Amino acid sequence: MNSKTYDAFTLQTDARGVTTVMLDVPDRPLNVLDASVMHELNDLVRDLHDSSSTAVVFTSSKESGFLAGADINAITKIASPIEAAQLIDGGQHLFDAIDWLPMPTIAVIHGPCLGGGLEWALACDYRIARDNSSTKIGLPEIKLGLIPGWGGTQRLPKRIGIRRALSMILQGSFLSASEAVKIGLIDRAIEPDCWDSGVSAFVDDVLECPKRARQISWPARLLRSIENSRIGRHLVLNAVRSRTRSKAEHYPAIDAAIRSVRAGFGLRPQGFMMERNEFIDLLATPTCRRLIDLFFAREAARSLRTWTGKPAVAYEKPIRKVGVIGAGAMGAGIGQLAGYRGFEVVIQEVNEEAAGAGRARVKSLIDKLAKRKGFREAERDKLLGQVRVVTDDDWLANADLVIEAVVERIDVKQQVFRALDRLTAPETILATNTSSLSVSEMAAATHRGHLVGGLHFFNPVHKMELVEVVRGKQTDDATIARLVGFTRALGKTPIVTSDSTGFLVNRVLFPYLGEAVLMIAEGYTAMELDRQVRRFGMPMGPCELIDQVGLDVALHVAKSLDGVLQGLSGVAKFLSRMVETGKLGKKSGAGFYRYKNGMKRGPAMLSRAFPKPLDRHDDRQSAAKFIKDGLTPIQRRLIYPMLVEAIRVKQEKVVQNDWAIDLAMVLGTGFAPHRGGPLQVINAIGQTTVLANLKLMQSIYGPRFSSPSLLDEMAKHNQLFQGVS
Template sequence: MSAINLTTKKIGNDEIAILTFDLPNEKVNKLSTPVMTELKAHIEKLQTSNYKMVVFKSAKPKIFIAGADIEEIQKLKTPQEVQVAVSSGQTIFNQIEDLPMPTLALVHGACAGGGCELILACDYRIATDDSSTRIGLPETKLGILPGFGGCIRLPRTVGLQASLDVILAGKLLNPKKALKIGLVDYVVHVNLLDGFAETQIQKILAGGAKKRRKTFQPRGVVNKLLEGPLKGVVFKKAREGVLKATRGHYPAPLAALDVVRKTYGMSDRTRALQIELEHFAECAVTDISKNLIHVFYLTEMVKKQTGVSSDVKGKAVKQLGVLGAGTMGGGIAYVAADKGIGVRVKDISYEANAKALKHARDLWAKLVKKKVIDNYQFTQKMALVSTGLDFAGFKNLDVTVEAIVEDMGIKQKVIGQTAAEMREDAIIVTNTSSLSVNEMAKGHPRPEYFAGMHFFSPVHKMPLVEVIRGEKSSDETIATVFELAKKMGKMPVVVKDGPGFLVNRLLLPYMAEAAFLLAEGMSVEKVDKAYVNQFGMPMGPFELMDSVGLDVCVKVLNIFRKAFPDRVEVPALMEKLEKNKARLGQKTNLGFYKYEGGRKTEVDQSIYAELGISAPTNPYSDQECLERGVFAMINESALALDQDKIVDTPHEVDLAMIMGTGFPPFRGGLMKYADTIGADYVRTQLTKYATERKANRLKPSSKLVERADKKARFYN
């Protein structure tokens, strides 16, 4: 079956060709080798045709072209293989650019990577204003760079600064932003696209059907300076920005910057594309690129999953209840309403409900200020959130999220009350971070309609949701909650009930180990910097504890110790910290660090004396600090996977740790990283640290030892 259909249309006395992308049996269009071969055949016929214009469009409802076939790129092993594969794509896009008649791209839906590079080879571009329409070059997020001419054509189309903003960060722009920078020529409503396009085609044909070689001319004095005499400053600042954002762990943005720097203003297209090709090939064969593509596939897997192994489908959720209008409840209400779900928030006071409304209002107000949404959309979203002190309207709700105080007795009571006020087939989920879902389900008269839905804070930023399956949760309940999480823009991972579920179970030994390092003479700064600068974590363990809340950390650690007394230790200094209610972390503006207006300023040096420990002498190497923390997580992962079956596969561990903790994506995830260094090395080092530091908690677990003995990988 054909992936590209060629049809014709008469406009006046002129005939135009329309190439429609529609990859058979796929939800998206992608530029695989067979598709590119077919495209090349069409273009070569068009080169000698009498058509007055060529239009590119898609038959997919929300997709123009999602990009190249990532699987093909992942399989390429040498720079030479990459160059052969990618150069053919460059040739085809050159042929599009060089067609004798003008070309027009009609963009509705995702237009990413190779899709964006294709429309850049066209003369004219019209996009819809639909929320699904996103245009850009996300290649650097996969450890590569645009390779079909994007590094060459985008700067020439939109200018140096705007192109660097898109290419280096791997951005996908909404239609308004794409129009503003000149990436598209017009933005129209999807229902008006065909009619508007025909009008524009008539104008182009009436004007002589001329090709359009758009050369960017900087507008305004400042832009002219930045494009001319101060061009070097632009590249210098861009490089500094990349290094600040990536700390040098991601080579692709720097390689892309190098390509733009070398080719911007170059008249020789062949040489410019060769430079792009060489840099692309170097990046594509790196372990970092392979790891980032692995992470990409983890996210793609979730899109195809339902959360259950059976064929049971989840129910549609149009109305959501939220019990508790605190920070978590307000955040949950916001992300649900932002995706078009009606939300009813219930708390025990008007003041609490008002805070939830304000939380949502403030977040949408920021989007209005950034021109992501307009005032009409703001009003629409706010109208989806209502509040109350009673259960009025709960009979209309499909799902209710419980986000009240972390007290088992209170939760069970409230869950029972709520179930009595809802339809019998309605679902209740708990947002608990530490309490047993199975135990909590005893408060529900129909526990098959109960599960966990653990959001991470701040809710509007953190992508992970742990969907916790209780012993009596039905497949339909889990599938419904799984789909609800996706509808809310989150990445769901189904986990079995157990202490700490998955993420906290792995994270708490890591944070506890940082506290032991502190007690043994390491400084807060040195440990955190090692994790951030060397390992690539978004923040060090001490800053993370401040963010979570020191009281919460100690509370969950104690739950963890009670569950696993043979291997979990709680540092004495953590219990000292919990007693100081003025030093609970970011929420009290004082923890390991000082905070002003929610922003970290500096380490509070008085913390050492307060904890009764001497000034730090930093007796250990960065390597030991990193390995003790990270290997503690790997050790616990082996038990969670192989013994307790908290999740089914290492894929879920990696996805959860990346989306829930910011584990460095360029390392591929915790399990991928464990495979990189090998279970035997992890066992050897943990044995060494357990012996030398008299730390029984660091002894290799039985399941890790089994893997080391068998030289088994987490990924087969």
């Protein structure tokens, strides 16, 4: 057994007769299951069946983690249902072979254990995991428009119960080791300081007393038994189906997962066959193709080569010490996140009163994070000590990066940059969190324009994945590289944009929000607009989104974009009226809707802001003249402004890649992921159809619906917008 050699596996058998199988896929930063690895594992497991091993331990010798799942590139190359069936059958049979090994099998997990990695672990008798922040256990296939195909929908519900299993599968969520042990998914979470001895002790327990090794709490065991009973699973499955019905309209993988889990409680072959067939069907859906394209776009965005053309090693000065100017909502959020990610953080405020408020803000964010992550008190206190809020300037001399997060006024920001230029070391990078103001104008207040850039975080900082990294007129590649590296280290996805008004996301988003305001002024209700947009696939409608952002913030963006966007000058006027009447949105208790304790309570009275409605266009009467594009009249009027502005952003080269526009809008605004982004919507509808409908809309609503010249050219030559090549 030990004399055999493999490219991706190393085997060792100790004095106890325990065979340890270590995975290390060559030339990969993370272990993935590709065809060659699957072939070797198949041979290896066949030999283990005939071996005299007392137990088998599956682990990874890569410090990066256990297994990131199947090779997504291989999935995209599947050319037919027959090839898809071969892939699924091969994986199911392989993990069945592991399940049927005659000796105890143990999956030893650290780092990511995702997708096929967790399905492999579920085929083992026992699972243990390292209890630290890098351990992530989950089935993320739903994020690609797929379901687990190698037994995940069959084994997971039987292990942790249907409700928790479907929650993991349908959300694609990840669990920590401590979370996984509470629900019985893993048998033991081991502290990093005693990792090797802990693993060895667990194996001894398996050999000596298997019952002692399995530590599933009685509540978890009882809940699993109730849910997996005939009545229990009927109730749970129907409840989940009812709760996800509206979303399943756009994401067919939701119903496919529910059907596969349900089938898993019949005859065993039927459940696995259902999972196999559902996976094959999903692979051919447009939703799957678009979500996989977004996955590769995200990977491209996180690669330094995409933005500078050079590898990370070309820039050897990582950022370690971070300063933030301003401890408001954004500054505190940035500071808390940077501290959590291991950076030394100092936030500066103008006086002790503001600093005290900032400390309270940071503490509140850290307390919520600690509760969410299950931190111990010592871990929480350590993080609190990592983020200091001060009023002095002494710390500035040692900062690698200082991020300005003060009020959105160019004169105030220039004043801050002028002071930072004087107080910081000559090599310190200065960045602004502005959402729309000119980075180059701020850089002009310094003598280091090449070291000044933008880091536009989205609110709330800890939730929103996107960061716009803004290149000013003088910003050099080294600075962009370090800002991109910093963004990645925070766990965010960077999109590098040029320094144009509104950058990318606000520029594309605001025509849509502005059109909603104009429609409200014509007499439409917020509820009917929001309902139609949610049906399109957005997480919330435009009126609710403005309430979330704040009408005062929306008004500021409207004014800053006034010289860039056509036909929306009236939007600022209507927003000003609402702000003047105290309607700032959710934070003030009223905007387009009323709020109580942060919960939406119904539409707000808008008569003071809109005393005399504008002439309302009869969208239903003109609907017959439009070429069919799959949209309702309200959806068309709201969505087309985003499509138009996305084309203009490409035309003006705000970013260099089509896919970056789509990815930014999905990550920054929640633009319906199953549609792939605004440019992919145009591809799906057809350039000629969009162009013809725009011309009709321009004749009805005015010049703000005029078509960009690039769209005319693309329609003429039948060209498509490009994804990641």
